[in-house]
Amino acid sequence: MASINVVNLAGTKVGEFDLLDEVFPAEINDGLLWEAVKHYRAALRQGTAATKTRKNVSGAGKKLWKQKGTGRARVGSIRTPLWRGGGTVHGPQPRSYEYQFPKKKLMGALRSAIAAKIADGKFTIVDSFAVAEGKTKLYRTALNKLEAGKTTLLVESSRKLDENLYLGSRNLQGVELVLSSEVHPYDLLRYEHAIFSKDALEAIQETLKKSVSKRQLAAQKEVA
Numbered sequence: 703m704a705s706i707n708v709v710n711l712a713g714t715k716v717g718e719f720d721l722l723d724e725v726f727p728a729e730i731n732d733g734l735l736w737e738a739v740k741h742y743r744a745a746l747r748q749g750t751a752a753t754k755t756r757k758n759v760s761g762a763g764k765k766l767w768k769q770k771g772t773g774r775a776r777v778g779s780i781r782t783p784l785w786r787g788g789g790t791v792h793g794p795q796p797r798s799y800e801y802q803f804p805k806k807k808l809m810g811a812l813r814s815a816i817a818a819k820i821a822d823g824k825f826t827i828v829d830s831f832a833v834a835e836g837k838t839k840l841y842r843t844a845l846n847k848l849e850a851g852k853t854t855l856l857v858e859s860s861r862k863l864d865e866n867l868y869l870g871s872r873n874l875q876g877v878e879l880v881l882s883s884e885v886h887p888y889d890l891l892r893y894e895h896a897i898f899s900k901d902a903l904e905a906i907q908e909t910l911k912k913s914v915s916k917r918q919l920a921a922q923k924e925v926a
Contacts, residue, residue, distance in 0.1 A: 704726075835870075
């Protein structure tokens with residue numbers, strides 16, 4: 703069982719946090735991370751691209767000339783896709799790019815994302831984000847002492863989130879605050895540094911532990 707230091711906002715060590723070996727793997731699954739990022743970015747797509755079909759373009763629907771006897775090719779409408787200014791055939795239409803992603807894969811990608819941040823030395827655990835006032839300057843000073851990068855992800859437990867943290871971090875450039883119940887592998891990969899509160903990491907580790915236990919039980923049933 704590996705452990706990682708727990709520090710306060712001044713950067714001083716105040717304890718240690720035990721990481722469960724069955725939760726955070728030694729090997730990072732790059733393929734699973736790619737799938738999670740692809741799924742997340744697909745859901746962000748607006749899907750508003752649209753082309754006009756023959757029913758959408760302007761122009762009368764009257765037949766331009768009679769079917770036979772003119773020597774010209776037959777044509778039924780000025781809006782035909784064969785003519786310049788006519789409709790578009792098989793063009794893009796508004797749609798949703800979102801698709802279902804198995805929860806087991808999402809949990810596995812989250813484990814790999816956290817493990818990757820720890821391996822890179824870009825992962826910090828603080829005992830608490832609490833400060834005297836919800837001032838941006840206080841959190842900027844704290845991030846400097848924690849040697850956070852240009853972009854930083856702050857993860858707090860939904861039970862411990864207070865107004866001071868929200869007010870103090872919302873105007874910091876390159877800093878985003880998310881709840882432990884909402885953190886996604888894409889968030890961890892997108893930001894250079896990740897700072898978790900101890901309560902947030904405990905909640906995430908407990909959730910990941912349950913998913914691992916279910917997966918192990920399923921594997922045992924398949925073997926049996």
